[in-house]
Amino acid sequence: MKISIIGAGAMGGAVLEGLVKSGFNSADLTVADPFDKALSKAAALGVSTTIDNNAAIKDADLIMVFVKPWLVGDVLTGIKDDIDADRQVVAVIAAGVSSEQLIDWLGSGHDMPQTALVIPNTAASTLQSMTFIAPVTAMEDALKLITDTFDRVGTTLVVEERQLAAGTTLASCGIAYALRYIRAAVEGGVELGFRADIAQEIVTQTVKGAASLLENGAHPESEIDKVTTPGGLTIKGLNEMERAGFSAAVVRGLKAGLK
Numbered sequence: 001m002k003i004s005i006i007g008a009g010a011m012g013g014a015v016l017e018g019l020v021k022s023g024f025n026s027a028d029l030t031v032a033d034p035f036d037k038a039l040s041k042a043a044a045l046g047v048s049t050t051i052d053n054n055a056a057i058k059d060a061d062l063i064m065v066f067v068k069p070w071l072v073g074d075v076l077t078g079i080k081d082d083i084d085a086d087r088q089v090v091a092v093i094a095a096g097v098s099s100e101q102l103i104d105w106l107g108s109g110h111d112m113p114q115t116a117l118v119i120p121n122t123a124a125s126t127l128q129s130m131t132f133i134a135p136v137t138a139m140e141d142a143l144k145l146i147t148d149t150f151d152r153v154g155t156t157l158v159v160e161e162r163q164l165a166a167g168t169t170l171a172s173c174g175i176a177y178a179l180r181y182i183r184a185a186v187e188g189g190v191e192l193g194f195r196a197d198i199a200q201e202i203v204t205q206t207v208k209g210a211a212s213l214l215e216n217g218a219h220p221e222s223e224i225d226k227v228t229t230p231g232g233l234t235i236k237g238l239n240e241m242e243r244a245g246f247s248a249a250v251v252r253g254l255k256a257g258l259k
Contacts, residue, residue, distance in 0.1 A: 002028045003149065004060035006053050006075060008038040011093060012066030014125040018153030020045045022127060032056035054082045062089050062145060064118075069094045076105040085113040089142045091133075091149075093118045095168050099136040099161055114142035119164055120150060121172045129154030130174075132167035169257030177253060182207060 008031045026046035032053045039049040050056050057063050072094045090113045116138040120131040131150040150156045189199025213223045228235040
């Protein structure tokens, strides 16, 4: 299988890096981007590079479009005439773009390639992305092609289009929210007497450990209960965080990401 990636910025670059790390053959990857910095990073991974979107998609089985939402229309209409709708599958990675827009830009009926909206996150670079896939015109085989590709860089979930916005704020924006907690905890660790680098190591490992406790289906509260002894330190700390609005702030932040 050959993949073309249009746009190798933060998200496109993360997925590209993850695909290479997953063992995907670099020779089967082509990157198109207008910026030398992005192309240099891609070339260092052994993939083919170009500034020409149309040239990039020529031999691709899967075309991934990673550009800012306001550029998607220009990019898709620019490559539309060179897409082989009978053979090539298109995955559009851009928040806020609708299926109606994709149909408008790519055509309808026989002229419309099998397409899906996809929202991964930057942890794709470490093969830990949480990726949401909403079919637009993608049928079973095309959807499997997209899902199998993104499964290489993490976990995928096929959802309805109406759920993409929630998935974006929960998992894509959520990377930033989780890192902000880690940063705050590191600052607290410094105040408690650890060097910043040591505090970051401690907090990072603690977050990894917390996540691992849930991998077999445990509920967060059941794991919290195990370490909140009556009158103990943990419950005192949790209650202080809640008095400061911790849980409410998280929910408000997630909801704000929908606006």
